[in-house]
Amino acid sequence: MFITGADGGGLCVDYVRLDGAALTLVFACVRGGTADLTYCGARLPEDEVIADLAAAGARGLHESQPDIAPRPGLLPERKGGWSGTPAIELRRGGQRLETDFKAKDWSAGSASIEITFSDHNLGADVVVIWRITKSDVIEVECTITNLSQQELDLVRLAAVSLPVPRRFDEITSFAGRWAGEMRETRRELAPEGFSHKSAGGKPGFGGGNWLILHDGASGEVLGAHLAWSGDYQTCIDCDPPGSADGRAVLQMAAAGDAGLGCLLAASSIKTPKAVLALAPDRSALAQRLHTYLRAEILPRREDWSPRKVHLNSWEALGFDLSQDKLMALAENAAALGIERFVLDDGWFGGRRNDQTSLGDWTVSADVFPQGLGPLIDHVHTLGMDFGLWMEPEMVSPDSDLYRAHPDWCLHVDGRDRPTMRGQLVLDLSRPEVADYLFAALGALLCEHRIAYLKWDHNRDLFPAGGRQTGQTVALYALLRRLRDAHPLVEIESCSSGGARIDYGILRFCHRVWPSDNNDAIERLRIMRAWSQFLPLEVLGSHVGPSPNPITGRRLAMDFRAKVALFGHMGVEADPERMSEAERAILAAHIALYKAWRGVLHQGALHRLDHPDPGVTGLIAVHRDEALALVAQTTFSPVFDAAPVRLAGLERHARYRVTLPEPWPGKARHYLANAGQWRQGLVLSGAALMQHGIALPLTHPETALLIALERLPA
Known part of the structure; x- marks a missing residue:
């Protein structure tokens, strides 16, 4: 959907709306200027006035900004006063080139947009493509073409430059080592931003190629990943408060010691795809990405x-x-x-x-x-x-x-x-x-x-x-x-x-x-x-x-x-x-x-939260069945651990709940109603998710399975 309007400075703007099943993206494109992401969130009503939406998010100029406020947009450059990492770096003869790419043209369908940026002095075009897949996951990629008669060395081209919506104020990153992979760290998305890279020819054990941004107020999350098996550079640049607009930009790029390659005349280089996904919580994010992998990535x-x-x-x-x-x-x-x-x-x-x-x-x-x-x-x-x-x-x-x-x-x-x-x-x-x-x-x-x-x-x-x-x-x-x-x-x-x-x-x-x-x-x-x-x-x-x-x-x-x-x-x-x-x-x-x-490998996976930090839980739900794993790794501070509350069930449905055997030797002695657990208790989805079930999770190295079968209405 194209809507023509004007921004706060009177420039003519094309607003382009893309819709997924539960997702809307709105882009603001100015010919001869920049292209920006105006909205990234839950699907908007069909009759939303997009120009008014953009106006509601516009900001006036403040004292410490250039006379024309810098907008990093979808292809950030070190021009106009923006101080972050440039999305593109070109060299010729070993010398770094100053770039000035301006939005030249764009075309869109219902779920994708292709924007061409051009630097006429260098004789190069960059095409940025954003696409909402059938799994409601966003794919972003860029292609640069050398239109001149001189060679260009491509040092860096970000696959995605995402103007981070301001509601995301925390980040979870992943680090690790051999035999100790994927250790999570959650922190404030502070003015110093975030930076991580690999230099071993593969993503490595560092884990920085996977990120989750958090809206601390609502619990909404945005996952980000670069679909690339080599070295990468991931960064989030935050404008220092008081000196610019306080906005953050996430970039993900393939990397290499000698850059990404030599651009001969009339040749092109395409970046890997970056993958973004929005979801109301971390379980929903996992399910969205699993659906995407199963439907669009994994071979056959x-x-x-x-x-x-x-x-x-x-x-x-x-x-x-x-x-x-x-x-x-x-x-x-x-x-x-x-x-x-x-x-x-x-x-x-x-x-x-x-x-x-x-x-x-x-x-x-x-x-x-x-x-x-x-x-x-x-x-x-x-x-x-x-x-x-x-x-x-x-x-x-x-x-x-x-x-x-x-x-x-x-x-x-x-x-x-x-x-x-x-x-x-x-x-x-x-x-x-x-x-x-x-x-x-x-x-x-x-x-x-x-x-x-x-x-x-x-x-x-x-x-x-x-x-x-x-x-x-x-x-x-x-x-x-x-x-x-x-x-x-x-x-x-x-x-x-x-x-x-x-x-x-x-x-x-x-x-x-x-x-x-x-x-x-x-x-x-x-x-x-x-x-x-x-x-x-x-x-x-x-x-x-x-x-x-x-x-x-x-x-x-x-x-x-x-x-x-x-x-x-x-x-x-x-x-x-x-x-x-x-x-x-x-x-x-x-x-x-x-x-x-069949349930584990086709179902929707939910994370189970528990007040005891030593308790880990997951549940896979598929059609009329579900299986959960609950495990205690430490010695519980209380003998009677809090009930385990399940997730992903239908509130008004009734489930037969059993604990598949064998049971762990120590815990079996503290399991009440063993005969009933073998035969099965019948509970509503609401009771299982709100009240939960009491399990003997006192001792370290205790794990139990919970099997559920939805009963006919």
Whole structure:
């Protein structure tokens, strides 16, 4: 919808309204001037007078501003007195160029707008596209085109520059480290703003590529993410109060040491997409983003079969591999009800430790004299399918590939080639490297019945020689080739756990590995944070050994299994080392996962709040069923913990509520009405959400499941 009006200064303005199902965006475009976001919020009435809406938000000039108030708008520049980060930086001959892009033209449909900005002196156009998707999520991207006859070096172009609505006064950011990903910090959106970036060639463990803005008064939230698997720069610039208009601008941009590329005459560069989502609260934000991932990002999500229970060989055997040991492990896995057997590291070349053979993707004759065929056949005979670990982007200096092609790794001529984890990085931007990997992986997938690849990436990109951006683009191209050639093979993105998880990689992958840390107490926090942005079916969640190899903590099997159930369940431990009772408990939870995965992986996920800070809760609601997980990680300050109040239910519906067994050993002694919980209590949705249910959550390492079935009216 186009409406022509005038701003406070008398300029002719086109107001453009875009509508989603529950969302409205209003843009103000001035030809020869700027383009700005006037409104971003809940859907407005159809008859809203947009010009009056804009006038209601207009502000007069104050004493410390330039005579024409600076408006950073949708393409902020350091002109007119705005002091924030420019959305675009161009160089020519090593010299930074002053830019002056003005809105030249725009066109819009019901749910998208395309605005062209032009700098006539430089001979360059920038096209900014905002789009409301069918999932009511906003996608933003930019394209720059060099219209001149001279080369331009693109140092920076933000995928999104969002004038942050003033009601958002707090921010939640995410930080972390290996085995301790996605730690939340909520703070005031203060005058100093926010800045975060990565420099390792991937988003990394820092977590700054995921943000939530909060309206502290209403609880409304705005989520932001850059769908990009390489380095990024994210910042929020706040105008200092008293010197400008007090407004904040959020920018998200891909980054690289040498910028984003060289713009030859008549050439273009497009940014990755930025993703924004508005919601009334954090549970609604998760549901909106999950719907978006399922409908518009994940590869052929509608064709996925139920998510199979994995057993990964790593924690059971490590590098101590033999065909006999693996076959025995597969037999023990099948006995538990596991559906997919994944052979981890150590199966190729001379790989007896982590210092050799990456790049030599041929089956080790030392471990498998007859090849992988007998093991894979045995796995299929046991009723499971077969998966394989690989780290295709890396090369060991001690490998046949490196000895044959030492120039294939990322390096700077004449400089040292420092390793990390004893390995170097292959330069995927070289066509011969990408072709080699495509052929090597394709040969394995054609020769063997492999249903799943665990694609690992265990080191940063250095020395990159300015090729970080090209490396990410080449990775996407390689993944696309493999997906096209082998569409039935599932791929997991792993990067020492959660160092490369984003919406860009998930266009090609079916699963991510949220953390190398399987400690169930740590995983409760890690999974709760990741599930804010990703649905449970893509979040690998495994039962690890006890004691845990990373934290050293000993946890009961019941607790480990219940936590692992809320995700894409797997096992990363040796069943042979478990007691008979532990195997029975694990098998029972695997059966529960199979019974409930349809709800977990299609339902709407809600966060459950509780006054005890040691209690974590989630509930998935799908059609007439729901399943909740409630877990206590500390020793409660009171013996009778407050009732657990559920969420996402229909207030007037009636539900049969049970507590699926097995129950945790300590807590079962304090559970009142055990027989009734087995048979089921009948309660209204209103009672369950307002009054809640009392559970024995006094002791650490206590987890309980709550199952609900809506009864016919």
